[in-house]
Amino acid sequence: MDILDQPERDADGERVVDFEPEEAPLLPEQTRDDTERGWGETSASNDERLYEDRPPHWG
Numbered sequence: 568m569d570i571l572d573q574p575e576r577d578a579d580g581e582r583v584v585d586f587e588p589e590e591a592p593l594l595p596e597q598t599r600d601d602t603e604r605g606w607g608e609t610s611a612s613n614d615e616r617l618y619e620d621r622p623p624h625w626g
Contacts, residue, residue, distance in 0.1 A: 599605045
């Protein structure tokens with residue numbers, strides 16, 4: 568059987584396309600540099616030290 572003897576088919580029309588990929592995205596939503604840790608900041612609060620170091624005239 569020759570390929571030219573077969574009826575014409577739309578191969579792209581029969582192809583199954585998955586619109587939701589199962590693999591991880593190529594680019595992340597947020598980079599490490601775009602976080603507090605990336606800027607060198609810590610998540611620990613500094614409030615206690617500031618209350619202890621306040622001047623005496625603040626009462």
